[in-house]
Amino acid sequence: MTEVKRRVPLIRFKGFSDDWNERKLGEVSHIVAGGDIDKRIVADSGYPVIGNSLINHGIQGYYARTYRIKAPALTVTGRGDIGRAEARKNNFTPVVRVLAISTSINVDFLAASINNLSILIESTGVPQLTVPQLSSYKVDIPLKEEQSLIGDFLIHLDNLITANQRKLELLNRLKKGYLQQIFDQKLRFTGFKDAWHKCKLGDAATFINGKAFKQSELLDSGRYPVLRVGNFYTNNSWYFSNLELQDKFYAKKGDLLYTWSATFGPHIWAGNKVIYHYHIWKIELNNKIEKQFALELLEADKTKILNNTNGSTMIHITKNEMESKKIYIPNNNEQEKIGNFFRIIDDLVIVNQKKLKLLRKQKKALLQKIFIQ
Structure with a gap:
């Protein structure tokens, strides 16, 4: 006799052993598509009007007098970030693409179930999720208590x-505020009264371009990793090189670097020896300026550049512009005090980033075991 495979998840709460029941979503729920909203029912308060941007960013938009x-109930995105489900605890009106x-199913359970499984939409045009497609989507349903x-x-x-995300956002806002106040000299540590010295950034720092690689010189494996701008941000893929170059083209742990193409800003390199790409500067400092202070000074300068730039405009920074910048620097003791202060905040940011990443990873792993795959 062939053994029937049980429909149960890998892990469960104590006291539950019954098989889950596989059903099409349309058989256990009523699904409707959002539509254009009648402007006559729009109000400053009342029932939320739910659109894609609200689902994606978790913010409130405008309201309707009726719902x-x-x-x-739940909302599910039909375009853009397709298939993202959100439990709704207040009456609402969905608009187009939502x-x-x-349903009689627990909405928090069902939202997680939908988000846990990929909804793949085959389309020759812009992918979208329709009511019939979502209705045919199969879900596994346990008892109501489970x-x-x-x-x-x-x-x-x-x-x-969410709490850890907010804590991280608070730390970043806190640092941004302190950067502005300290480097505008509106806020100083006790015991420091001497005027800050004005000079050109190029008088305290030398900006060195990285190696300009030909595509044929970038290898899938090799002796040295090639550090590119994207590796600081979202790109985890690496090229390599076997080239032996002048020492100025290598970045070692602790070096101060600056990405200046597409995404820009200062970094202290924390990895092993690499060859850094042309779109990165290595910054060599003289005894006028401390490294941690220089990092935060450049971070404050980055904020000013962003505040003075139209968000739709590509930011272009040249070496000459950087070296010609007028900066104000205090004596080395005050620089060290400022640098240590921001290092504490930076360390807290890193710790909370790692914690948030771990929590999200743990949630993803749990979802794979809590629901039937």
Whole structure:
């Protein structure tokens, strides 16, 4: 006799052993598509109007005097970030490109179930999710008590992630505020009264371009990793090189670097020896300026550049412009004090970034075990 495979997840709350029931979403829920909103019912307060931008960014937009969907319910994005589900605890009206689900299933459980599984839409044009497609989507449903426990657990986990995200945002805002006040000399540490010295940045620092590689010189493997701008931000893929170059083309742990193409800003390199790309400067400092102070001074300068630039304009920075910048620097003791202060904040930011990344990784791993794959 062939053994019937049970429909159960890898991990469960204590006391539950029944198989989950696989059903099409349309069989256990009522799904409707959002539409254009009647401007006559728009108000400053009332029932939220849910659109794609609100789902993607978790913000409130505008309101309606009446609602179309009664809570608890779900919204699912039909375009853009397709298939992203959100539990809704207040009555609302969905607009175009948003699908709404009214269901007897626990909405927190169902939202996590939908988000956990990929909805792949085959399309020759712009991908979109329709009511018939979502209705045919299969979900595994446990007893209501187990749904509720899973939903509550995931809400707690999401709240923990949100709290850490807000803490990280607060630290970044705090640092931004201190950068402005300290480098505008509106705020100083006790015991320091001497005037800051004005000079050109080029009088305290030398900016060295990295290696301009030909595509044929970038290898899939080799002796030295090639550090590119993207490796500081979102790109985890690496090229390599076997070239033996002058020492100025190598970056070692602790070197102060500056990315100046596309995405720009200062960094202290924390990795092993690499060859840094042409779109990165290595900054060599003389005894006028401390490294950590220089890092934060350049970070404050970056903020000013961004504040004075139209967000749609590509920022272009030249070596000559950097070296010609007029800067104000205090004596080395005050520089060290300022540098150490910001190092503490930077370390806190890094710790919280790692914690947030770990929490998200743990949630992803748990979802793979809490739901049937």
